[in-house]
Amino acid sequence: MEPWDYLPHLWRDAVRSLAPEHLATLEEVRFRLDRPVLCYGPNWCVPLSKMGSAVLRQQDLDELVSIIADHSLYARVEELRQAYLTLPGGHRVGIAGSAVWKEGSLATMTDIAGLNFRRARDVKGAGQTLLQTFQELGRPVQSLLVAAPPRCGKTTLLRDLARHFSENGERVTVVDERSEIAGFYRGRYGFWLGPHTDVLDGWPKAEGMMAAIRTLGPDRVVVDELGGSGDMGAVARALSAGVSVVASIHAGSYQQLERIGFSDRGSRTVGDLFDAVAIVSRRLGPGTVEELWHAGERLWRVEA
């Protein structure tokens, strides 16, 4: 099912009545307070025409949040705290609103001002092609970092890499802090990740990686969107424990990666941790591999 299938029928029907070429490539439906609903594709944006110029009220947004959370916000507090809600099938709804702080930490969100229904993709074979390219260049991959700006297909690529390694007999543990890779929802996986994959769903990345190494004995750990120095430290510890890591990070180029230091003295960069780095963009569509790096050396670059 698509993420918009979980909308109330008025909105659902409006989305389904988009032109076929738009519906086929629809990536996001965005609901924003006091503005019309907009649909986004790779290189287009159209308003939901069936809704006319109707703008969204606060009540509409609150009701939408309640419906997609199955009217059980208490069970989704952790997701709300991270500004998203997961839907069945691995889809997710990003939420914009005001943060509520309690005792110095983010407790939840209120005054919802925007919702982004985003379609999760499952592209089989993308990861395999990437690994084959490294192989053909004579540099087999142990630890791989996928670097890209948002909405460039990092998670889709990681998902396929996890599946590929698992289907080739490796024991893979996916640390899925935001339920994006496995699409775990109410005890079920939204995506097939291979026969040898375990998922630590909802675990913070650093703690999840350490728990995986201690208890699950993985050959490879897959983790999405590395952020703070704690995450990088956990990657370093996993690598020193002999576990390969496949991860993604927000960065537009290798040079940007080089600027992300993580050790106490800032003497090591993220690029030092991983032997292989793929720079991805959405220039020719999501998942466009721009450059491949290995041990600090650029191996390949896409033709301009």
Added chain:
Amino acid sequence: MKLLGALLTVMAAWWLGRLMARPYRLRVTALEQGIGVLEQLRPEIAWHQRILDVAFQRASRSYSVWQPVAEILSQQIGQHESNFATAFHQALITVPGLWEKDLAVWDELGQVLGQSSAEFQIDHLQAAEAELARNLNEARSQGLKTARLTEILVSLVGVALVIVLI
């Protein structure tokens, strides 16, 4: 024949009395079971963090009067259309024996159920439970007294009718 007629008249009056007293007894059952459902809901929400329709189904398993409420609620929520308070109200009106003042407590709970973190949900459930317990005490002390009185009075009317006829 006279004896049989008299017996039937008294029995009919007793049955009529029971029928007239039924709402009072139903209210006690609905409130007792409703409080039981609320008690079961607490761990379902606070500990298991199950979503409301599943939590309600599990909590009402041992309470026959409330089982249909859980089913209706599940259907309504499953359609992704109505808001919870409306769906909850529509489910509540199928419970036999609830009075207006009991429905008001449940409706108030329906306005906040599922809309906050687990600790606040527990507070709401406890507040509703305390309110319903007060209603139950009243139903037991005054309602059941009224029910018994109605039964006795109507039965006595039957006896009086038999005496007059004889």
